[in-house]
Amino acid sequence: MPAFDLATQSKRDLNQRLHNLPADTNETHWTVANPAGEHAIACGLDAPLTVEIQGHAGYYCAGMNKLATVIVEGNAGVGVGENMMSGTVHVKGDASQSAGATAHGGLLVIDGNASARCGISMKGVDIVVKGSIGPMSAFMAQSGNLVVLGDAGDALGDSIYETRIYVRGAVKSLGADCIEKPMEAKHKADLRRLLDAAGVGPEVSVDEFKRYGSARQLYNFHVDNAAAY
Amino acid sequence: MDTSSIPQTLPRFSATLDPASMAEIRRAAATGIYDIRGGGAKRKVPHFDDLLFLGASVSRYPLEGYREKCATDVTLGTRFAKKPIKLDIPITIAGMSFGSLSAQAKEALGRGASIVGTSTTTGDGGMTPEERGQSKALVYQYLPSRYGMNPDDIRKADAIEVVIGQGAKPGGGGMLLGQKISDRVAEMRTLPKGIDQRSACRHPDWTGPDDLEIKIEELREITDWEKPIYVKVGATRPYYDVALAVKSGADVVVLDGMQGGTAATQEVFIEHVGIPTLAAIRPAVQALQDLGMYRKVQLVVSGGIRNGADVAKAMALGADAVSIGSAALVALGDNDPALEEEYQKLGTTAGAYDDWQLGLDPAGISTQDPELAKRLDPVAAGRRLANYLSVLTLEAQTIARACGKSHLHNLEPEDLVALTIEAAAMAKVPLAGTDWIPGLSGM
Numbered sequence: 001m002p003a004f005d006l007a008t009q010s011k012r013d014l015n016q017r018l019h020n021l022p023a024d025t026n027e028t029h030w031t032v033a034n035p036a037g038e039h040a041i042a043c044g045l046d047a048p049l050t051v052e053i054q055g056h057a058g059y060y061c062a063g064m065n066k067l068a069t070v071i072v073e074g075n076a077g078v079g080v081g082e083n084m085m086s087g088t089v090h091v092k093g094d095a096s097q098s099a100g101a102t103a104h105g106g107l108l109v110i111d112g113n114a115s116a117r118c119g120i121s122m123k124g125v126d127i128v129v130k131g132s133i134g135p136m137s138a139f140m141a142q143s144g145n146l147v148v149l150g151d152a153g154d155a156l157g158d159s160i161y162e163t164r165i166y167v168r169g170a171v172k173s174l175g176a177d178c179i180e181k182p183m184e185a186k187h188k189a190d191l192r193r194l195l196d197a198a199g200v201g202p203e204v205s206v207d208e209f210k211r212y213g214s215a216r217q218l219y220n221f222h223v224d225n226a227a228a229y
Numbered sequence: 230m231d232t233s234s235i236p237q238t239l240p241r242f243s244a245t246l247d248p249a250s251m252a253e254i255r256r257a258a259a260t261g262i263y264d265i266r267g268g269g270a271k272r273k274v275p276h277f278d279d280l281l282f283l284g285a286s287v288s289r290y291p292l293e294g295y296r297e298k299c300a301t302d303v304t305l306g307t308r309f310a311k312k313p314i315k316l317d318i319p320i321t322i323a324g325m326s327f328g329s330l331s332a333q334a335k336e337a338l339g340r341g342a343s344i345v346g347t348s349t350t351t352g353d354g355g356m357t358p359e360e361r362g363q364s365k366a367l368v369y370q371y372l373p374s375r376y377g378m379n380p381d382d383i384r385k386a387d388a389i390e391v392v393i394g395q396g397a398k399p400g401g402g403g404m405l406l407g408q409k410i411s412d413r414v415a416e417m418r419t420l421p422k423g424i425d426q427r428s429a430c431r432h433p434d435w436t437g438p439d440d441l442e443i444k445i446e447e448l449r450e451i452t453d454w455e456k457p458i459y460v461k462v463g464a465t466r467p468y469y470d471v472a473l474a475v476k477s478g479a480d481v482v483v484l485d486g487m488q489g490g491t492a493a494t495q496e497v498f499i500e501h502v503g504i505p506t507l508a509a510i511r512p513a514v515q516a517l518q519d520l521g522m523y524r525k526v527q528l529v530v531s532g533g534i535r536n537g538a539d540v541a542k543a544m545a546l547g548a549d550a551v552s553i554g555s556a557a558l559v560a561l562g563d564n565d566p567a568l569e570e571e572y573q574k575l576g577t578t579a580g581a582y583d584d585w586q587l588g589l590d591p592a593g594i595s596t597q598d599p600e601l602a603k604r605l606d607p608v609a610a611g612r613r614l615a616n617y618l619s620v621l622t623l624e625a626q627t628i629a630r631a632c633g634k635s636h637l638h639n640l641e642p643e644d645l646v647a648l649t650i651e652a653a654a655m656a657k658v659p660l661a662g663t664d665w666i667p668g669l670s671g672m
Contacts, residue, residue: 015450039443044380044451060434060447064380078443079434083378098434102375104419120433121375123419140429142419159427161420219424220407221262 002027007034011041021047037077042070045087059096062089065106081108084125097134100127103144109198116153119146122163128198138165139175147194149204157212161219165212166191168204177218181211264496265404267329267585267595268555269397269488269532274505276488276533277542279652280645281661284631292630299626300636303550305348305527306388306457306480309449313457313480314366314388316550317346318622319637320540322614323485323531323554324370324390324461326352328405328414328426329492329585330558331602332359333610334594337561339363340607341614345622350390350552352492353403353428355417356382363611368459371448373402373429376418380451388481389448390459391441393432393470396489396532399463399503402430404493404586411597438473445478459483464509464532465502471516475526483552484513486532490555492595493586506532506543508655511642514547524549537624544625545640546656553621560617561610562592 004014014032021027023046030051035041039058042051045068053061056074065084072080075093084103091099094112101117103125110118113131117139124143132150139155141163151169158175164187165178174180183191188206195204218225242248253264285291292299306313322342327335329352336359342349348366351357355377361367369386371378383389394400405414405426415422435444445458460474461483474482486506491499510530517523530543531552543551555563564572566579571591575582585595593605629637632644646661647653653660654667 012450012454016453019453040447040450043447046380059440059443063447064383064451066380078440082434083375083380085380101434102378104379117433121429123375139433140427161424219421221404221425 001029001031003031003033005033006036006038006041011038014041015043018042018045018047018049018051021049023047025049035074039077042068045070048087056093065089075112076110080110081106081125084108094131095129099129100125103127105144107197113150119144119163122146126194126197128194128200130198130200132169135172136175138163138178141165145190145194147191147198147209149200157214159218160212160214162214164190166194166209167212168209171210171212174212177215178212179215181213183207183209183211187211265493265586266496266499266583267491267493268499268583269490270500270503270505272500274487275507275649275651275655276505277507277539279507279648280542280656280658281648282538282541282545282628282632282644283646285633289633291633292635294627294630297630298635299630301622301626303527303638305459305529305550308480308522308526309454309478310388310457310480311453311455312387314348314368316348316366318618319544319548319550320534320618320621321347321368321529321550321552322349322557323489323552324350324352324368324392325554325558326354326405326492327357327360328352328354328376328410328418328597329595331593331596331605332357332413333602333605333607334558334561335360336363336607337605337610337614338557339367340611341557341560341618342366344611344615345618347618348387351382351386353377353405354414355379356385357417359607361385363607370461373432374418374427375433376426376428383448383452383456386456388457388459389452390461390483391445391448391479392461393441394463394465394485395461395491396463396485396487396503396506397491398494398498399465400430401494401498401502403428403491411599414597438477441473441477449478457481459529461485463487463489464504464506467504467509468512468516471513471528472520475517475520475522479526481527481529482513482517483529483531484509485552486530488533489531490558505655506530507652510543510546510548511655511657517547523547534621537621537626538628540621540625541628541637541640542645544637545644546642549638557614557617558594560614561594562605562613563590563594565592568592 032053035055037058043063046066050069058077060079062070069088072091076091078096081089082101086106091110095114097115098117099114100108102121104123108127110129116134118133118137122141128147135153138157142161146165148167152171155175157178191206303319339360343365350368368388407423457480459481460479462470464486487503527549530548568591588596590596645658
């Protein structure tokens, strides 16, 4: 298992070595010690690796991830897993703003809380936050699922497109064109799948969640809706 | 009394409430919505036409037109990138999206640019195989919406342009109306077909220059510090914006004046927000000089470049290169008088057509209608663009040689004078026939 120590080795060397790995590499499990909040750790990965970051990560950790599993043992800064395409990013602590921003695919799991704009403009990623999320989360969210076991802040799902949001706790307020929608069997099944993938056991029931999504009233500009824009 | 012989006052239009203003009032009253259109500012503003070159004479020695070399090459991205872009001519193709433009038009832009050894640029909505395949040097725009944003495409690109704003609408986002959302466009943007697609005005995961610096670091890490990183700003406060872009780690700053085009935005935005290209260049250059980064961070200027004189003037004022968008579309076939009958059916006339947002372009350029798009032959249109780019280059060389310069980059503000006080003040060159630079010299 390759071990990297950012106290003595550079992030540039780490990322370069991870990028240089061929898709069929045997060096598939990496550890990164002493991350000390460095930015852009393990970003742009494009191979089925597992990278364990043994501490706190700064901005854009695992940004644009493809295929890899990136685990942050501590907290993550702004934009963790931003624009990830596939793979898994798992933050064991809290995440700062814009977690999973514009991400197109894969699974982002945050064991703690996520700050404002979690899942902003998400485009297909699945995000599971075991704590609460901040205001303006899922703003202009296009596709994918956002699951929140705790509470959601103001203006949840403002100007949302086709993303599905599941919240177990309280929602402080909904944003423009975001409404509560019925939980049908297919949604419950989908939610169960997401909870299982995030390691949430049967002690958390899908019946405890409410579903939110787009009212689709702002999909085509109309002057009568001007006040909502 | 017979009044027929009494002289009458002629009907007189108000200069303030002129026919165009009244027509717009009536249109607004009938529809309740602002006017949306494509293109850049149409109002007359101080521009390159207000400058003249001082050719060589007794005190300066010219170069021979067809014999002595006047080089045109430029390298962009020399500050940090391991692989800077080397271009044969300093005229690049600006970012324009697949979605606003047809796939054929994007391909034609790539073909034309490649023939003459320059770069083209993607736009909102991501990279198409057509343009990557036909573009020797392709700049990948990194936009707030991140539509179609794919790290594989970033890795395939030759440079990355972080778009903060554009001259037509600095501070504004965009809207691609539903009628232009074909299946392919919808799929690339991960949205249902037929809905209006809003492009955000701010990036979703950074705010301000300190964050931008970290974002640029991430992009460099992802691309292993190989690719030049451009930062594009709409011209508003060019001194500070350029300084902050440099501070954030840009290799290249792209500065777009208010005459620069857009696929679609509000008319009031296009005409009333931002400053003319002419007014933006000198403060931008000053910022680079004050930071000791002039010619180290390259400056690309766009917005209203039409001919080789404009190219030469922008470079004399300090640009390392220029970029064209609207003019390139005209070279492809946009607003061609040969299509006048069809423009008339759309309620306009060749030369004035700007409803690019509607997707009805008879030239097959700003459309996603497959029948209309088919009209544009990307090979022939690419050839026209290459011809036009060659003419721009030859014209700029003609002027540079007349000023005694063996490289376009040797053009300098001292080669220029202004025809108007406004242009003299903005370009910081003397009013013709005087040594007066308003705001700088003399009283």
